[in-house]
Amino acid sequence: MTIACEYRPGLEGVPATQSSISYVDGQNGILEYRGINIEELAKHSSFIETAYLLIWGVLPTSDELAEFKHEIQFHRRLKYRIRDMMKCFPESGHPMDALQACAAALGLFYSRRALDDPAYIRAAVVRLLAKIPTMVAAFQLMRKGNDPIQPRDDLDYSANFLYMLTEQEPDPIAARIFDACLILHAEHTINASTFSAMVTASTLTDPYAVIASAVGTLAGPLHGGASEEVILMLEEIGSVENVVPYVERCIERKSKIMGFGHRVYKVKDPRATILQQMAQELFDKSGHAEQDQYYDIAVALEKAVAERLAHKGIYPNVDFYSGLVYRKLGIPTDLYTPVFAIARVAGWLAHWKEQLEENRIFRPTQIFTGTHNVPYVAIDKRRSSQDIQLYADLVAP
Numbered sequence: 001m002t003i004a005c006e007y008r009p010g011l012e013g014v015p016a017t018q019s020s021i022s023y024v025d026g027q028n029g030i031l032e033y034r035g036i037n038i039e040e041l042a043k044h045s046s047f048i049e050t051a052y053l054l055i056w057g058v059l060p061t062s063d064e065l066a067e068f069k070h071e072i073q074f075h076r077r078l079k080y081r082i083r084d085m086m087k088c089f090p091e092s093g094h095p096m097d098a099l100q101a102c103a104a105a106l107g108l109f110y111s112r113r114a115l116d117d118p119a120y121i122r123a124a125v126v127r128l129l130a131k132i133p134t135m136v137a138a139f140q141l142m143r144k145g146n147d148p149i150q151p152r153d154d155l156d157y158s159a160n161f162l163y164m165l166t167e168q169e170p171d172p173i174a175a176r177i178f179d180a181c182l183i184l185h186a187e188h189t190i191n192a193s194t195f196s197a198m199v200t201a202s203t204l205t206d207p208y209a210v211i212a213s214a215v216g217t218l219a220g221p222l223h224g225g226a227s228e229e230v231i232l233m234l235e236e237i238g239s240v241e242n243v244v245p246y247v248e249r250c251i252e253r254k255s256k257i258m259g260f261g262h263r264v265y266k267v268k269d270p271r272a273t274i275l276q277q278m279a280q281e282l283f284d285k286s287g288h289a290e291q292d293q294y295y296d297i298a299v300a301l302e303k304a305v306a307e308r309l310a311h312k313g314i315y316p317n318v319d320f321y322s323g324l325v326y327r328k329l330g331i332p333t334d335l336y337t338p339v340f341a342i343a344r345v346a347g348w349l350a351h352w353k354e355q356l357e358e359n360r361i362f363r364p365t366q367i368f369t370g371t372h373n374v375p376y377v378a379i380d381k382r383r384s385s386q387d388i389q390l391y392a393d394l395v396a397p
């Protein structure tokens with residue numbers, strides 16, 4: 001069957017599903033989860049409440065929220081075999097690879113698959129929301145040669161994660177800011193990792209495979225990996241004076257400035273605006289020390305990029321200020337993307353559930369650009385591909 005259609009690289013503008021989970025207005029910088037503006041949620045909600053909203057479509061009552069929190073608290077611990085498996089991971093490995101392996105490994109331990117059973121869906125949601133932060137924190141401690149820290153039941157989701165990561169009970173303001181960061185990163189319509197989750201979900205595989213494939217997709221520097229790259233870039237720039245020459249150099253070389261640009265937003269990402277306020281709050285609290293000019297460099301960079309690239313709709317995206325916030329919270333640079341994954345698990349699970357409600361396996365088409373009727377050449381008669389290229393160059397008109 002031949003289907004006539006226009007090829008859109010990166011599927012830009014091609015609707016791949018119908019969804020009621022989130023909404024982005026890229027021209028006016030608006031993001032809503034289930035119709036509620038992201039600013040409202042960042043101000044008034046908690047990550048767990050927002051996860052509930054995304055996955056079940058409504059804000060929970062206080063009883064429902066308490067029950068959900070309790071279930072998550074109960075499932076935070078990891079099986080000792082998962083910890084043993086993690087002991088074999090090389091400490092030089094990237095935490096996103098460790099997280100992807102651990103998420104997939106959950107499928108080995110919870111192998112029952114009953115996708116039409118609401119209790120199964122609920123258990124998988126709870127398990128993944130509960131265990132992903134524990135995995136990230138455990139890998140961080142284990143790669144330093146330490147035993148992982150057990151979760152603390154008296155701490156909320158975000159405070160507990162920071163505690164498991166740093167071995168210290170966090171300052172309540174830091175925990176609150178971190179929780180708001182998770183809210184901001186929890187969902188964002190069909191981005192690359194969510195699409196990856198949906199494609200995997202559409203085969204009716206288990207939810208752990210769904211999340212593992214999404215984690216692998218989020219890891220790339222054009223997606224979730226950008227916040228890590230932003231800090232490396234700010235380090236390379238080093239001072240406010242170097243900002244303009246750096247931007248000029250990138251434009252001349254046509255290289256991307258990390259943390260800028262977005263397929264959908266053609267104005268400043270609303271999440272970047274909120275994260276900038278948080279970064280400013282944290283930097284004001286600790287003072288703009290001379291050796292820590294990152295916030296000032298970031299603001300100067302935003303200005304320099306706007307002056308040169310605003311006509312292309314290139315503004316800061318969510319990753320631009322998130323790294324600055326995480327850095328101030330003492331989170332190691334290569335954990336920024338795993339932290340993004342902790343948050344985005346909520347969105348991935350919401351899309352998994354939505355996909356199952358009206359599933360059809362993804363099977364797009366392609367436009368064939370190869371050749372037909374190529375004869376099979378016996379191995380002793382083949383020329384190396386280099387020779388073939390040489391020959392092609394010689395006979396080229």
Ligand code: ACO
Pocket residue numbers: 010191221222223224226254255256257258259260261262263264309312314317318319
């Ligand atoms: N710096 C400089 N120029 C840029 C940037 C940037 N960060 N982003 C886009 N542009 C320019 C491109 O050079 C291109 O210019 P041209 O039309 O003159 O060739 C134009 O803007 C369109 O860029 P595309 O790469 O075609 O845009 P696309 O929608 O495919 O890519 C993406 C979006 C991947 C986010 C891109 O902007 C980028 O690579 N940004 C840097 C990486 C980053 O911050 N990623 C995180 C995104 S947010 C997230 O995933 C959570």
